[in-house]
Amino acid sequence: MNLLKAEIKRCLRRRLGWILGLTLVGFLLLSVGVVAAQSSTSDYNFSLQREMPTFFEAWLLVFGFVVLVWAASVIGAEWSSGNMSNMLLWHPNRMTLWAAKATAIVAVAVVATLVLLMLTFGLFASVGLIFGETGELSGSWWLDLAALTGRWLVLIVFMALAGAGIAMWGRHTAVATTVVAAYMILNPIFTWGVLGGVFSVTYPGLYSLLTYADAWLQGGVAVSSIFFDSSTQVSAGSGFFVMFTVIAVLMTAASVSFQRRDI
Template identity: 35%
Template sequence: MSLFRTELRRLAKRRLARWMTAGGLLVLVLVALGMFVSNQKIGPEQWAAAERSAEQDYRSQARWSEEERANCERAKTSGTEFHTTDCASINSPPREAFQARWYLPSTFEFRETFGKLLVPLAAILGLIGFVVGASFIGAEWSTGGMMNLLLWRPRRMTVLLTKLGALLTGLLAVALPATAAWFGGMWLIANWRGTTERMTAGVWQSFLLTGLRGIVLALVAATVGFALASLGRHTAMALGGAIAVMVVGQIGLGILLELAGVRFAEAWLLPTYALAWMAKTITLQDWQSCNATFTGECQPATLDITWQHSSALFTVGVVLFLGAALWTMRRRDIT
């Protein structure tokens, strides 16, 4: 019997894997429903309603200005104080200041919005991968299943890497259809509750590459969770390490760096690199420094974090954690 197929079946039968996957997909469905409910397709009726709202606000502002100017004149006549002595300066804004487009309901512009919606997709897939990966190998260690398996297949490295391969294959089997469904579902929502105009081949290519990077991020998270649980030989090792990194290493470090006045403090935080990986580039700003322009305007210093920086960090992390897991698997006793 193939060890790889056996591990795939074992992964598919794990209740945590099923429930975690179902929960993550349910969250994505709820996000899609929220996008559908909170957006509208803009047509003549919406533009007419926006024009009426703009006109109503303009008239209301004009009446308020007239009342304030009259109150100011009465105050000057009676000799009482008013918040200004120049009554003629109390004027309502011009009609052009109340543009109808500001009163339009929210609409889903696929070109402008969909790229941002790939970030929560990647985050949910990454969370599924990390938790399922940690529990997949962690449960094997804590229940003694790994020891029994090694009696049947005594080649340690082959067993561990086969389990990792099965995990990543199973994650791909979920991530690829989920990503395709996310593209299709959001496209339909944009058709029904927004617009799909100005979509070009270049934009589609950018979205596809971003979706691919999201899948790679989920695979990296699954590998790290798998490696951490294998190092500690328990699921709690990976989950506890993740909580420690996020709470102590990220939130605590962020507060400490902020208090210390470190420039570009976000560059030391892991979420920054995850966002840079998805967005290709993130520009950090340091408002404590001032670069004066020829017009005298103060511009903050900037630092670009690119997807290349993120890829280097993720590669180092995977090599370190997975390498340590393989080394301990080879060196430590299986008891």
């Protein structure tokens, strides 16, 4: 428990995390100001009921990538500064240390996400009350918003673990950011260009991790064929299972690498 508390404090002391967080808050305030100005001076009328889920998703997407970069920087900084070697002198059990670091990163990421969401909701609710309308915030609306938030929180946890795991495996922040950037760039080329175009795979979208992430967030998606007028369904459960499997493999690889490699 003391090790976990120390790792949480270590995460909170990261300057990059505070810089990224304050930058996000700045952009959030700017977007709220733009929406408020448009709602008060034009025909556009902001509706909290209609538009809050969309704003939630937009900010959660941005925050997810910020969390990934931050998580990678936490682990990468430990390697580049030599702190990892020093900590192993006091905590020689590598798996215990790695588990504490991963748990601390996830805990801080979840709390920070919830704080950001509460701030986002409070600001846009104020815009709705003053410059627009709140609409009918029924029980089902709140349940849908809570379900959406829960699904995104799970995805953000996965993204935090992905950033930390790749950085642990590569021993550098840049390795994690490069891998993620390369995947985002090469994924459509490989999925639609190589699998769909060269190998004539009927449903190339099934080989993209983004499809399963979308299925988890949306409660299921239909993947269309590029050759026939047909589609296949990917359920939310399948999306979660695939993402969980990928993260489990990634974390296992990071753990094995950390356990076996010399410091």
